[in-house]
Amino acid sequence: EVQLVESGGGLVQPGGSLRLSCSASGFSFDGLGATWVRQSPEKGTEWLSTFYTYENSTFVAASVRGRFTISVDSAKTTLYLQMNDLKPEDTAVYYCAADEYYRGDYQNLYDYWGQGTPVNVSS
Numbered sequence: 001e002v003q004l005v006e007s008g009g010g011l012v013q014p015g016g017s018l019r020l021s022c023s024a025s026g027f028s029f030d031g032l033g034a035t036w037v038r039q040s041p042e043k044g045t046e047w048l049s050t051f052y053t054y055e056n057s058t059f060v061a062a063s064v065r066g067r068f069t070i071s072v073d074s075a076k077t078t079l080y081l082q083m084n085d086l087k088p089e090d091t092a093v094y095y096c097a098a099d100e101y102y103r104g105d106y107q108n109l110y111d112y113w114g115q116g117t118p119v120n121v122s123s
Contacts, residue, residue: 002026002112004096009117016086016121022079022096022114029053030076032100036068037107038092039116045105046092051079064090086121093118 008020020036029051036048049060049070058070069082079096094117097103097110107113 004098004112004114006094006096006114006117009094009119011120011122012086013123014087014121017082017084018086018119020081020083020094020096020117020119022081024077024079024098024112027112028076029072029079029098032098032111033102034070034072034079035097035099035103035110036070036079036081036094037097037105038090038094038119040092042089043092045107047104048094049081050102083119086119088121091119091121 003025004022006022012018031054033050033052035050039045047061048064051058051070051072053076067085071080096114098112099110103109
């Protein structure tokens with residue numbers, strides 16, 4: 001079965017850290033852009049970061065740059081998002097997605113989309 005499964009979300013205090021994981025099954029991220037996106041009622045869908053495995057390049061949204069780091073394991077089957085200095089406004093459901101092309105905030109355009117993991121930043 002082809003799917004993406006996220007894990008690692010939860011409740012964290014402001015200033016804390018979390019590491020999200022996304023495991024690909026039935027395919028790998030090789031040759032694709034592996035992406036993290038989040039959704040919240042306040043902000044809607046927000047693109048966060050993409051790792052282009054075919055050129056080992058990364059792009060990060062300005063809103064999280066310097067706090068969030070994207071990476072992929074050597075097998076190109078697991079995507080990570082290291083989140084530091086978390087703020088209440090980072091509260092959202094975090095999704096991983098994949099596609100050959102940049103798809104930004106447009107969920108329906110991605111070839112692959114996970115089920116999401118919730119992150120709640122609160123004291």
